[in-house]
Amino acid sequence: MSCHFHPHAEVSWRLSTHSNNHSGVVVHCVECHLPPKENGIGAYTLAKAKHGFKDVYGYLTKEPDEIDWETKGFPETAIHFIYESSCIKCHENLFPASISDKGAEAHLNYQLYPNNRNCISCHIDVGHFDPVAHSKNLDFGLVDMSDKEIYQKATKVVGFVNFNEKIPGTSVSFNMKAIEGGKFILGSPADEQFRQKDEGPQREVELTSFWMGEIEVSWDEYLAFFSATSSQGRKEGEAKQVEEVDAITGATPPWGAPDQGWGKGKHPAITMTHHAAMTYCKWLSQVTGKVYRLPTEAEWEYAARGGNKGTYFFEGEPKDYERQGLVNKLFGPDTTVINSYVVYQENSPERTQTPGFVKANPYGLKNMLGNVAEFCLDYYDPAVYGKYPKGVIKNPRGPRTGAEHVIRGGSFMSSAKELRIANREYTKTKQWLVTDPQIPKSIWWYSDCKHVGFRVVCEYDNKME
DSSP: OTTSOOTTHHHHHHTSTTTSSSSOOOOOTHHHHSOOGGGOHHHHHHHHHHHHHHHHHHHHHOOGGGSOHHHHTSHHHHTTTSOHHHHHHHOOOSSOTTOOHHHHHHHHHHHHOTTTOOHHHHHTTSSSOOHHHHOOOTTTTOOOOTTSOOOOSOOOOOSSOOEEEEOTTSSOEEEEEEEOOEEEEESOOTTSTTOOGGGOSOEEEEEOOEEEESSOOBHHHHHHHHHHHOOTTOOTTHHHHOOOSSOOOOOOOOSSOTTTTSOOTTSBOOSBOHHHHHHHHHHHHHHHSSOEEOOOHHHHHHHHHTTOOSSSSSSOOHHHHSSOSHHHHHHOOOOHHHHHHOBOTTTSOSSOOOGGGSOOOTTSOSOSSBSSEEEEEEEOOTTHHHHSOSSOEESOOOOSOOSSEEEESOOTTOOGGGGOTTOEEEOOTTGGGTTOOSSSOOSSBOSSOOSEEOOOEEEOOGGGO
């Protein structure tokens, strides 16, 4: 440690199972952070030189408190300096006699689908103890409502105006923006930079008016639902089968810390499944007496554009903000404009942010692009735009059946090209549940997805006037 620029690493290592264990075996730094010499002395020496140079550079040019050490402990970052071959060298037998059923299932999945995950996807904290990874979140869902007003009724809305919805029985409220209906062009033109095939053909769409959440559903809002409906003690799978006449059966407790330790409050709620988001909307509709749901893909794009027809709702093109081209590679792109509207790869410390981090789009909606990607109501079909009837399409809902659902908007992990308004993505249920240790897998929580959340739409009925 006297040679390396990691002020906290020794303490967390001594608390980890690679140092503090029943067997007394101690695994040292180089046994994880360099490839085995058996792989070839050349590869070993090259890796040692590469990591050593980075440490020397950091020691000479940076202060320890300038470095985001927490981010370096995320699996997607740590994979660059932890070697899979080193893990396998020590752990040759993936099915020892002491392994649990859950562990055996996970290791079998690892063998069958080696490209999906690596060892540190599940075992990120074996070398450096992480208290968040060991948290069982026993207080998850407990909402402190002391010294706060408890709302007795939902907000009564008269006319098509912005309003602040109050969730009865809680101290939680959130803003809804009135989005006037109209026509727009869905999808991207053929010459748009970084365009994908599933973004066309462009179609003219007409939408009726609706309300949309000013921000992504926050932990405050989601925990109000969890506290009221959670299926404590119920086994996975049973909650979906049991539907009482006058109540909604909600989520089972999460495994670990679903907020990743980034904070709850106004941070966007993450790691819940599409099924959980749909159930939240059903519950919110029941307690408020309004019709809440996820936005359709067309509603989402219409709202995200804010009346604009370009790649973004602000000025600039992806090439202006991507680290491509000689100038941008050497000096970095000018991100002044995009940074004021979007939480993404260039300005996020690899985690979500609260709404005050950015400015709203022309419709008053925050984080439509970036922060977290957002579930839509539609099933995903890469060719759906071409399957709609000719002419103006009114209130399209996408295909009626499917395996995965559309997600839109990019996240804190996305680059500028992935934040284009027309860019389409979809849920990856199997991949996002690989490391879930439960049998059966959770229907409520993704174990391997921390970049997706959702926002709500409220249907407008002119009878409200």
